[in-house]
Amino acid sequence: MEVGLNHYLALAAILFSLGLFAVVTKKNAVTVLMGVELILNAANINFVAFARFIDTDLDGQIIAVFVIVTAAAAAAVALAIVLNLYERLKSINLDEADSLAG
Amino acid sequence: MITNAILILLLPLAAFVVQISFGKRLPRKGDWLSTGAMFIALFMALSILVDAISTYESNKVLAAQTWEWFSFGSVHVTFGIVIDNLTAFMLFVVTLISALVHLYSIGYMHGDPRYSRYFAYLGLFSFSMLGLVLVDNFLGIYVFWELVGLSSYLLIGFWFEKDSASNAGKKAFITNRIGDVGMFAAIMILFSTFGTFDFDGVFAGVAAGGLSDGWLTAAGILLFFGAIGKSAQFPLHVWLPDAMEGPTPVSALIHAATMVAAGVYMVGRTFVLYSADALFFIAVIGTITAFMAATIAIVQKDIKRVLAYSTISQLGYMMVGLGTGGYTAGLMHLTTHAMFKALLFLGSGSVIHAVHSQEMDDMGGLRKKMPITFWTFLIATLALSGVPPLSGFFSKDAILASALEYGMRHSGQMWIFVIMLLSAGITAFYMFRLVYMTFFGEPADKKKYDHAHESPLTMTLPLMILAVFSIGTFSWGWFEHLISKPSLAAYGAVAAVAEHGGGHDDVAHTAHTIAMISSIVVALSGILLATTVYYWKKISAETWGSRLKPLYNLLWNKYYFDELYAATIISGTLWKSRFLAMFDLRVIDGVVNGVGRLTAGLSNVSGKVDLRVVDGLVNLVGRIVAYAGARLRTLQTGNVQSYLLMALFAVIILFVIQQF
Amino acid sequence: MPVLNANLTLQAAQFANLPETLQTILFMVLGAAIFAGAAAVLALVGVYLERKISAHMQDRVGPMEVNTEIPVLKNIGHGWAQTLADALKLLIKEDIVPAEADKKLHLMAPFIVFAATLAGFSVLPFGPGLVASDLNVGLFYIIAISSFVVIGIILAGWSSNNKWSLLGAMRSAAQIVSFEIPASLALLVVIMAVGSLNLGDIVAAQAGGIHKWLIWWYPPFNILAFFVFFVASLAELNRAPFDMPEAESEIVAGFHTEYSGMKWAMFFLAEYANMFLVGVIIATLFLGGWTSPFGDFLNSGPFPVFWVTLKAFIVIFVQIWLRWTLPRVRVDQLMYTSWKVLTPFAFVAMVGAGIWMML
């Protein structure tokens, strides 16, 4: 079967779900971050695939570049937060960071 | 030529960047680098000027180029350079004075702890000023306008250890901002109407009648607000005398020759924009400024302050020239004034350098000690007083002629000419007062006098060069041919749009003759009076000062402008705060206390009811809520991930609902 | 598959009969094999050079004496068998894996490092058309792929379960990441000058002799970029004077403390292969690549390969020379060099060259 847009979108959807699963279930903050990166990658695949198959100009790719840039910034800040969390709680398990629990 | 212009623009910028980053590590702290860059720029500007003069065509656009800067939506903002005759002259004036000031500063600033930073700031200023002259649109002129203001702020407060210097810097910056707000509003009016920042685009739009008369006048006056701030016109002139806290070469470059003239240049550049009403407004402001500043200058004792007020007064002249339709006259006075006022400042700097004081009471008799400074200073003074055949005579005479012509054409407006003529006499008087007090007579302070000596060559050479330019390189005819009044017709105006100002007819001719004769007479009588008072000492200045005590105090306190602003704006704010505090304390607190007492009484009563009846109900409700909360709080886990899970669940439910 | 198209020039006849897919795959496998072999050989040559040059510079005895008892070869002398002995030693040494180590990652790390180095080779041009993969983003690709090395090093350090290893790995990673910035900025100068990321285009722009080399363009900015890149590449290779990650006196042997035998040899080979890679990159970007320094003279046949190899080895020689001449710097001095010296200078070179280009 010829590989087309749907294949790429399905791949992205699977990747997205895997990332989401990691974000929802993992206790370790770094692993959660990894899940976020997977989600962003899935979104990027969609952007680039749409740029290729639907709208043949480069807008999708440029947005992908911006997503990557933003992801880098987000990762840096998030890791700083993780380190700070570790400073305070001596742990980076998210279920222990529950001082807002009702 | 475009390449030349870009290089002229970039050379000072490069010098600034290099100086600010590694100035301290360069040999001689890098003064040669900045100075060299400015001299190269000067020669390039000279070649452009020679081109302009040899072409000899009226208002010819020698070169222009536009680049797209950025765009958002359908708005494309361009950035361009335009070189016409006016630009060529301005480029020459700015680079010449900047280069000479650089050279002069090598001697003047010798040994200053922030020597290289000083040159860096000078480079930044030169870059900004040249950019201001070169750009072809309102946004660009605004950007460079602010940059010029910034570098002026940095240089005024250069010796920021002195409170007076840093305060003067802040004062200059804030006062300028007030004017800039008006200018910004004007630019926004034009931009929102025409959708472009380009001069040509805006002028073409105005010519096509895109703005109603009222809006056009408003835009013109608002735009002029910018010039009021930057060119120190009434009522925002208060910053310029204080700006003399900066190093003297800076005063020469920025606060005499170039930056303060930027307002005049801007009005000249956008001249076709102004309606007749706006021009009248400009003329009135200029007249007030010229007269007021000239009178203040009579009584000042600080040599630089006299020159500062003289500058304000001369800027007023330029504005009157422009406002009364004497476009060429105003811009020519800009050029000639730049030369001799820079010379005066540099000369005063030389004197200050020699006696280490700015008070004229400390000087006197310096003629023999500092011959070069004296003779060049004298030439500049004669030029400023309007003595023929020096350059100042031609330009000032042209402004007076323009004012007179305006008076002859518009009934009831003759007062402008009369006041301007009077101010011309006062100008001659206070300038010669300055010369006599500084260079003639007996030395007031013998120790300082003995210590004084002629300045080094790096300082006197600029004086001599500027003296040559003050003597009379500019004569009226060819300047008028090169830079003649632009008209809206060039931008395709319909014939119905009225042309303002006159032409070469009998009225103009008569006006010119009368103005010339009267200006010479007035100037000479001013000089005569000064000579009588301060050289022959036939009339005692002190006696007349005490006889006219109220007037003297008024002038000495500069018409109480600073006090007025302090009394209105600053103490107004304080008074308002105090009033609010009082209101708070008396009224609000009183009300609150009263309410409190009332409540206490009522509470006593209701407390009894409460305890019995209400509590029972409340406890019941409370128990219900507590039960529900205990059930629901389990949802609030404090864990982001479980919230996310719930949100996702909601997404699925929404999808399902949407499907069926 | 034009993007991944392997245009190796050797085209055997029976190859053409195979299905296209199979051909492409065969090309790729063959190319990889050739490069793995070539890299290993070049690395051995590099090791040999290092040994001999250090021995000459510091009067080291061992590398000048290694010999054999086999009659014919006995009296060649000058320690010719040193590399052979080194290789043999590595092959027969016991492969020790620490008991507390993470076995899988411990095994995987050297492969990642070596594979990343090898992958970099695939875009290097060794002559007109003589390039495994003519990527139009070649230069950028090299920068990107070299970041795999960092991952490999971190994994090696961490999986060894040894604090010296981990410290060495962290140092190395921080060092490589920091120096990537000035190196990439310096490369930007070249990219701006040529207007292409393709290494073939970059070489083509310098054709016509020594005076056309990119190092002479926009003086002095390109020379500045050259020096910045050279110094930064030294640091990225973890070579002296920037060899903190394996500073014996401080942290034993850094990230490969717990490695021995073949796995250690992989790191070793990767380091020397990396040196060669950097040599070729510098030769390509600044020194005319495979073009002859004499214009058209000696610029055809096998000479392009000769020239680029020669230039690369000259660069390698300088690297070795520096290693045996300079003392090691401190960690804070290293970071100072990167952020406060090289990065500003790289910016100066970039902006200067840009302004020069606009004029």
Next chain:
Amino acid sequence: MDFTNIAFYIFAALTVGSAGVMVFHRNVVYSAVGLLFAFFGVAGIYVLLAADFIAIVQILIYVGGILILLLFGVMLSQKLTKVDVRTESMQLVPAVVVVGGVLAVLLLTISSTPWKLAGSLEYEPTTKAIGRLMMTEYLIPFEIASVLLLAALIGAAYIARKN
């Protein structure tokens, strides 16, 4: 089945497989390694989508930047040489249900949407075109992105430093 299709399946399998390792492995460092190969696979997918520049950027930023940061994060927040860096999972059952639901929703939407396919499928170098677009049409986003990066840099340094 030509080479492109095979390559797609190879890269897709690599991506999904390594992402699976990332998600389901209990050791954080193995998760990171899984993520490394997932990033690599996604880069391959980009190449197949004719986005060579994005592919390289993907490797450069994700592998060379973000992944290294993540590894640093793992190592700085554990005892230095403790191999046993496990991560535990929670709310597994609801997560399986909900994420499965999301996946089903996505796949349903993808398959039921009539995409308007258009355009040629040429392979063209994109670097120059992207650079041009960045400096013209996308200039303001570009500048904003640089400001964002600067802010993130300063912010991260400020948050992470020890008080």
